[in-house]
Amino acid sequence: MGDSVGNKWSAGVGYGPVLSQTDLYLLNTELQLHPIMTGGNPGFHLMFNLVSGSTGGFNPNDRDQDVPFLQKDEPATLPRVQDLIIITESSPWCTIVHNDRGVTMGDVCSTVWKEYTENYVTEGEFNCLPPRLQEQVKRASSHNNSSGAAWNMYYHTPAPNRYKRVDWLRDKYYFDGLTKKDGYSLQRLGFKAPNIFVMSLTS
Numbered sequence: 001m002g003d004s005v006g007n008k009w010s011a012g013v014g015y016g017p018v019l020s021q022t023d024l025y026l027l028n029t030e031l032q033l034h035p036i037m038t039g040g041n042p043g044f045h046l047m048f049n050l051v052s053g054s055t056g057g058f059n060p061n062d063r064d065q066d067v068p069f070l071q072k073d074e075p076a077t078l079p080r081v082q083d084l085i086i087i088t089e090s091s092p093w094c095t096i097v098h099n100d101r102g103v104t105m106g107d108v109c110s111t112v113w114k115e116y117t118e119n120y121v122t123e124g125e126f127n128c129l130p131p132r133l134q135e136q137v138k139r140a141s142s143h144n145n146s147s148g149a150a151w152n153m154y155y156h157t158p159a160p161n162r163y164k165r166v167d168w169l170r171d172k173y174y175f176d177g178l179t180k181k182d183g184y185s186l187q188r189l190g191f192k193a194p195n196i197f198v199m200s201l202t203s
Contacts, residue, residue, distance in 0.1 A: 030194055081102065095111060
């Protein structure tokens, strides 16, 4: 990775103001996503698991070696912003990532993980799914609960017939990047903004 990229995205506060939601609308500033968030960093591919919350990565040119996610304190966007709004075509929910000092990549991962593992699918949401997908969510739930069985037992036992948002994702629970899709934002939210990004997921 060249120095220019390293310096531009370094963690820290000396990089101009952090834009609030109002600033963003008034300035209509286009945000540049960190290359790791778009999957466009040639030396590091983020492996973020929404079931376990674990983050790490690998070098696409040397896939055998795990690389720690040391860049998590770097800003997710430039200019830095207080709020990022994340939607995905894989689920009906909208995640707002907030940090007064500027949203970092670590904030994105921890907020998305909490949003999908601490919130349950409502009965109404579940009933909107066709029966085949309901079965897949049930299977994903028992798989996700058994893979984290020790952790679950220690903290809380899952209620019967209650599914977490992460179960809704079925087998696509790995983060695959953020992109800008204004058309989809308009369709989903009724408005577009520089800080709305669409999260793609993979299995």
